[in-house]
Amino acid sequence: MRLVYYIGIDLGGSSVKAGIVTEQGTVVLKDKKPTRSKEGSDTIIRDIATLVEELLVASELDGQEVGGIGVGIPGAASKEGFVYFATNIFWTDIPLGETLGKMTGKPVFVANDATMAAVAEYRLGVTQQAANSVFLTLGTGLGGGIIINHQVYSGHHGIGTEVGHMTVGHNWDYDCTCGNNGCWETFASGTAMKNHAKKLLSQKTPSVLKEKTKDDPDHISIWHLFEGAKEGDEVCLQVVQRMTRYLAVGIANLINLFDPEIIALGGGISAASDFFLDELKLQVSERIYVKKMNLTRIEVSQLGNDAGIIGAAMYARDEERRNNL
């Protein structure tokens, strides 16, 4: 039997990562380049094509053995790979699938990066083979990927799963960049935590953060906040507690709507979950509508840095197979 490989691309704000992945989800070779956002989409797409070419040469595979290319983008795209927007790399209406397809001669499949991470977890990680799951990336922002009935669900027009922009309350501190007030990611994300800490510091509350950041609030990282909380610092504790409370509000909403088998937590904040996971589970159990059926498991993602590459490759595999049915 001939082996088939898929190429997974993780297009992020700072780097483009690419990998050759087996049908079973093992990365055999990977590489990356900086994302040249300021030079426009043509440059970035050419860089992706070059990465693909270089990986094929280095791996001594000829193109015949590659079944397709999956690209995870920080934005939303149609099933055909037309990128509606990818804000932090300044893309609007870019025909990524078509252009990259012509350059490489391979079928290209594009989806949101959180969706790709959800696929990786579904194939190899914590939501493995769960029929219905929601994956959350708790990073700078708050993204989501949804699997329903064993398939990626991105909405009818490819613009769903924007979990971070679900209104969950009123945020008295700041509006969301999307123009609304009260988006979930303004309460439960790295940015939300940093903003909350800055506000508390501006109220002259004493905190170990001053020392950790050499008195520059712009240098606060989520690691400072979790470290400080572990040390018992009042400001850091308040920040983590509020983030946890709102994480519970949004997760309870998702359970009331989707009632998934598992909700998986990924992204930078999830790496510190030992500090808040028990409290989060408790608060979710108190908020869900059907309290006696507290069945949705809340788990921390298992895959590391390669999740974006693996998920994109597995997504390409699944879509290519579906197209060939």
Add this chain to the structure above:
Amino acid sequence: MRLVYYIGIDLGGSSVKAGIVTEQGTVVLKDKKPTRSKEGSDTIIRDIATLVEELLVASELDGQEVGGIGVGIPGAASKEGFVYFATNIFWTDIPLGETLGKMTGKPVFVANDATMAAVAEYRLGVTQQAANSVFLTLGTGLGGGIIINHQVYSGHHGIGTEVGHMTVGHNWDYDCTCGNNGCWETFASGTAMKNHAKKLLSQKTPSVLKEKTKDDPDHISIWHLFEGAKEGDEVCLQVVQRMTRYLAVGIANLINLFDPEIIALGGGISAASDFFLDELKLQVSERIYVKKMNLTRIEVSQLGNDAGIIGAAMYARDEERRNNL
């Protein structure tokens, strides 16, 4: 070819409606009884079985021609028809499917009443053949039914689609009966509108409502509120405007999450939608995350009183066919 019929049951707080429905969704005969909630679930289930029997006799069908029975309940149930709860008829953990199945000798399929209404709209109404849609019942409370990829989606454990208990803000006036504050239905439902009107009246705001209700705030109906708003009454206008604003918040949330093809509005409030639909669509378009892709249609349901019966029968048809695959 032998004709097959399905029986649809709409179990509500005040009445049990039943109908014999063709495979195409036409009601050929229907009847109803009062819901004897206080006499317990056994009595109600026996009443349902009696209704079924009486309809079969009156229609001169023998049982052979009936493919199955669908029951819409005001609560949540497993796929096997085990009712976890149905608060306003005082049910907890009732094996409705099993009991009614034994009494009638027919396969019984149970789901939430809003889900059944969603199925009716999908088969014969405004969401007809849409792959992905959300149906909202804007009545005393706020219920929902979700169709994903042409199939009913009720969650992994059958307790999803509780849209009314999505937290969307802080409600300074009252907590939700579920124990949380800020549930969508405390802002956008008949109960929410009445409570808001009562509050404004208690602040001595002059209003035509006093005349319409003979100065008894407990007699306020949503019709009084919409009538008053059409007459330009300040209290009624405020009530309708706030309901519309929060309806837009929640619908934008659903679009950001599900990105459906259509969101259909049913229930008593939707009957007055000529008064707020344009404003609602405008506000939704301003709130959704991908503003340039304002593609989800917001439509008023087309089916009348029989939607519950028809939906339950069509649900039974679809589930029975799936089981026989």
